[in-house]
Amino acid sequence: MTSLSGSGKRHGPRVDLGLTPVGAEANPLGAEVNLGITPAGEELDMSRRKLLRGLGLAGVAAAGGALGLVAYRDEAQAAPVEGASGQDHQWCRVVDLRACKGERKCVSACQERHGLPPEQTWMRTLSWHDETGEEFFMPVMCQMCQNPPCLNVCPVSATTKTEQGVILVDQDLCIGSRACMAACPYEARYFNWNAPAPTNRMPEPSPNTPEFPTNQIGTVGKCVLCADRIPYSNDLPACVEACPRGAHFIGDLVTDIAVNGQSTVKLSTFLREGNAVRFKEELGTNPRCYYIPGNGQTVGGPLEGVQ
Amino acid sequence: MTSVFESTAPENSQPDVVEAAMRPFRPASRQFWIAIALLTLVVVIGIAAWIYQLQNGMGVAGYTDRSFWSIYISDVVAIIGVSYGGAVVSAILLLTGASWRAPLVRLSEGMALVTVMVGALLVIPHLGRPDRLINMVLHANTASPVFWDMVAIIIYTFATLVFFLLPLVPDTATLLDSHPDELGRGRRFLFRFISRGWVGSTEQRRVLHSAMIVVAIVIIPLAVSVHSVLAWAFALVSRPGWHESIWAPYFVIAALYSGVALVILVAAGFRRGYHLEAFITTMHFVRLGFIMAALGAVYVYLTFADLLPSAYVGEAGPNEVIYGTLFGGVAVWFWLFVVAGTILPIVLIALPWTRNIWGIVIAAVLVVIAMWIKRLIMVIETSGYSRLTNSFGDLFQFTWVSAAVTLSAVAAIPLLLMLLFRVVPLLSIAEVQHLTGDTDDPVAEVSSPGKASHGRAAGTAGAVILLMVALGAVGATQAQPAYAASDPAVLRAGAADPTVNVTAVADGLENTLTATVTSSGKPVEGALVSFYESTTMFAPGDNLVPLGAVQTDATGTAEVTYEAAVTGPRTISATYLPTVLGDPVTGTATLDVTEAVSHYAPPPPRALASVGRTLVFSLFGLVIIVFIILIAQVVRVRRACRPALNESVEHVSLT
Known part of the structure; x- marks a missing residue:
């Protein structure tokens, strides 16, 4: 039973993290991480929290976005960006399959950063063989659908879409019905089946926000696009940073820029020239993850899975 | 006081229903308590x-990411499903005037109440965080x-509870009158509370019957909705195997089929335990058996209709799942269901030699078990199918935990029923008396108001079904245009000691960037200049x-125009690589972009998004209306009892 109570009380994490003074006993971050929130920011967040309470169902999803990426800037180098909203950024992913050679460094980097058990791979690389025996690879993670089936079916609104298009799970709301796992066409969601849930989070202890969730027993986790890192830190999402070949890009549809840690591209041109496609387009999920096909892969799902 | 209850006084007719109804209230046998202890x-x-x-x-219950939904949700579906058996016997047969149902009514309603509560409770082990159910x-x-x-x-x-409680009013009054001393204090208190004010007057019986008709009409669409x-x-x-338009009616028929089977089992059990042979006869089992067989045939038909379209078309996912059902991972269980869950029961009921109580009870046992298996394979197979690799993972494996929880729910049903019918009469005394001609005919007295409410509630029922069907609508998909191919690459040239001068001019949306490459004061032609903006x-x-x-022209000038995605000041740079190994030469300029157009446009809302919102509001309205209808029936019956209540109080005070 102790494992169940490990979640602690609900802090309203997106907000309270910014409000709790560093060193206060309730601060889950301890002294190691400078939150970099100014007093003016606190006031802003306070009024936002009041607003949030009043907004009700629809408001949680909508307002969560603004709070999500603005109020949560945990890493010290965070650059102040005024009033970032859905009009400023719309995050997306680009995976250049031409470059992927199946080293799975993105997978291990993600596992390590989020302290995931081996069977829980928020990022995974599928591989399969064609008729000639040649092996092909395809990294798959949460596709950040703009019409997310997982969000619609969640009975407690634990899955939210931020204003900037990132799909996140509030670990303190999730009741573990797994309706989202049933709904996700990309099998991008994982359940924390067994106790004890992994705890080796970085930074430690985990702030437990939707952008950087703790693993709790009995809840659902998924790729968070390292939303705590974009765009205000030195670091790119763990998978982007880890890929030695620059196959992973993080991009912004509004400013039309994508980076892979090695080069920067004009997103729209890059997608157009690479004949980018989206995974399972026919399902109407409107994903925010683009694949640049190459080396003859078919991006409709492999016929034989050899994970 | 007897005069008041005249109409319900026990008669000396054939089987004494009041006497039979009292049996569970007398000290129980040893077997009863042993059974209770084991089930507990x-x-x-x-x-x-x-x-x-x-x-x-x-x-520890056997769950993995490839069996994220499995045994508990199948248990929920199967156990809530059987509660529909109660609704059939009570509501559908009540509305169709099948009076033979009378001895089964209380048993099947009690079963409906117990199973829906046990089934709903099974949602709790299904949840990862039941502590957050709120x-x-x-x-x-x-x-x-x-x-x-x-x-x-x-x-x-709630509706099941109302349906269960309303007919208790006359029955508890009868028992209070006939066996006041044998009931015991607890039951006497409860029965007095339930039946207070009931004198069995014509008006009271008319109101009760009318209320029951309304509740019966409401409970059928409610059961369909569940x-x-x-x-x-x-x-x-959108998972293959689950994403089927037929599934809602398929589940409803499955619920009716297994529900009637459980009514047969409950009837058989209590008939044996309390020696109700005089009331529940072979005829009851045969009739229930026929209903079950007919529903079984419909279920077979729907199973075929569920599988055929996907199997015929050959889409990868649904095909793999159907293949798995027929020949793959769960094929053994599927064919066991076909043989034991449909063919054998129907044969047992169809053949005159086996169409007796034993044959029908065996058929019902087969149906209840096989329908649970069918639900389990429907759940675990699709859950085990990965839509990324288009292959099956490891299917769900039982563990002692999930088996124990499931068995506990199964045991809770007879346990709660045995305890429930220690508290309330297990026969619907009023209905059975009416059946055997002991009392006046309440049905004949139902006047037009009752029929009007009949029609009103039927309209409500229709609206429920229509709205529920509309909920199944899903949004249209949106296509994304393919990207066109673009500009070819440009050649490159070299020169010595060059410089690059950049000018950037904003003119509305068009930003013109010009770079002039000079070497020793002379313009360089054919130099490849790359332009960048900084971010x-x-x-x-x-x-x-x-x-x-862009390559420079004869004047050493290269020019690009571009549309910025966002406004604001930025640095523009132009880089020229004089030789392959040389250092790049870069010139910069600042540009204040005043007009910008982003390539990003928010996707349009789904075509049916607003329909969903409207539907939700309508459904909430409907839920409130149904609650009001149900509560109104209770209030009606209570009000009908009120004048008599005062009267009977006077009687008591007089005596």
Whole structure:
């Protein structure tokens, strides 16, 4: 039973993290991480929290976005960006399959950063063989659908879409019905089946926000696009940073820029020239993850899975 | 005082129903208590297993990411499903005037009440965090089918309770009058509370009958809604095998089929235990058996209709799942269901030699078990199919935890029924008396108001079904245009000691960037100049975004125009690589972009998004109306009892 109570009380994490003074006993971050929130920011967040309470169902999803990426800037180098909203950024992913050679460094980097058990791979690389025996690879993670089936079916609104298009799970709301796992066409969601849930989070202890969730027993986790890192830190999402070949890009549809840690591209041109496609387009999920096909892969799902 | 209750006084007619109804209230046999003890033990072991699961995670119940939904949700579907048996015998047969149902009514209603509550409770082990169940109310997402599952189950449970309690009013009054001393203090208190004011007057019986008709009409669409929404928890996702338009009616028929089977078993059990042979006869079993066989045939038909379209078309996912059903991982269980769950029961009922109580009870046992298996394979197979690799993972494996929890729920049903019928009469005395001609005919006295409410509630029922069907609508998909191919690459040239001068001019949307390459004061022709804009996105310093590369003309000038995605000042740079190994030569300029157009446009809302919102509001309205109708029936019956209540109080005070 102790494992169940490990979640602690609900802090309203997106907000309270910014409000709790560093060193206060309730601060889950301890002294190691400078939150970099100014007093003016606190006031802003306070009024936002009041607003949030009043907004009700629809408001949680909508307002969560603004709070999500603005109020949560945990890493010290965070650059102040005024009033970032859905009009400023719309995050997306680009995976250049031409470059992927199946080293799975993105997978291990993600596992390590989020302290995931081996069977829980928020990022995974599928591989399969064609008729000639040649092996092909395809990294798959949460596709950040703009019409997310997982969000619609969640009975407690634990899955939210931020204003900037990132799909996140509030670990303190999730009741573990797994309706989202049933709904996700990309099998991008994982359940924390067994106790004890992994705890080796970085930074430690985990702030437990939707952008950087703790693993709790009995809840659902998924790729968070390292939303705590974009765009205000030195670091790119763990998978982007880890890929030695620059196959992973993080991009912004509004400013039309994508980076892979090695080069920067004009997103729209890059997608157009690479004949980018989206995974399972026919399902109407409107994903925010683009694949640049190459080396003859078919991006409709492999016929034989050899994970 | 006897004169008041004249009409319900026991008669000396053939089987004494009042005497039979009193049997469970007398000291029970040893077997009864042994059975209670054993069932309690099974229930307690199940609860202990659930606590163990709480401590160690759902993995101990056999759950994995490739069996994320499995045994508990199948248990929920199967057990809530059988409660529909009560609705059939009570409501459908009541409305069709099948008076032979009378001895079965109380048993089947009690079964409906117990099973819906046990089934609903099984949602708790299904959840990863049952401690947060309250979030279903505090943070409800009304777009979620699981939310409406909860609403439908709650309102159906309430209706079942009303349906169970209303007919108790005359029966408890009868027993209070005939055996006041044998009831015991607890029951006497309860029965007085339930039946207070009931004198059995013509008016009271007319009101009660009319109220029962209304509740019966309401409970049928409610039961349909429960099983439909349960089906939609599966069908509203795009997973092969679940995403089937037929699933809602398929679940409803499955519920009716297994529900009638359980009514047969409950009737057989209590008939044997309390020697009710005089009331529940072979005729009852045969008639229920016929209903079950007919429903079984419909279920076979729907199973075929469920499989055929996907199997015929050959789409990868649904095909793999159907192949798995017929020949693959769960084929053994599927064919066991076909033989034991449909063919054998129908044969047992069809053949005159086996069409007796034993044959029909065996058929019912087969149906109940096989229908549970069918639900389990429907759930675990699709859950085990990965839509990324288009292959099956490891299918669900039982563990002692999930088996113990399931058995505990199974044991809880007879346990609660045995205890329930120690408290309330297990025969509907009034109805049985009416059947055997002991009292006046209440049905004949039902006047037009009752019929009018009949029609009103039928309209409500129709609206429920229509709205529920509309909930199944899903949004249209949006196409994304393919990207066109673009500019070819440009050649490159070299020169010595060059410089690059950049000018950037904003003219509305068009930003013109001009670079002039000179070497020793002379313009360089054919030099490849790459233009960049700087950004602070994704990096602490300047991050260069390529804007294009152009060769210089005869005047040494290269020019690109571009549309900026965002406004604001930025640094423009132009780079020229004089030789392959030489250092790049770069010139910069600042540009204040005043007009910008982003390539990003928010996707349009789904075509049917607003329909969903309207539907949710209508459904909430409907739920409130149904609650009001149900409460109104209770109030009607209570009000009919009120004048008599005062009267009977006077009687008491006089005597």
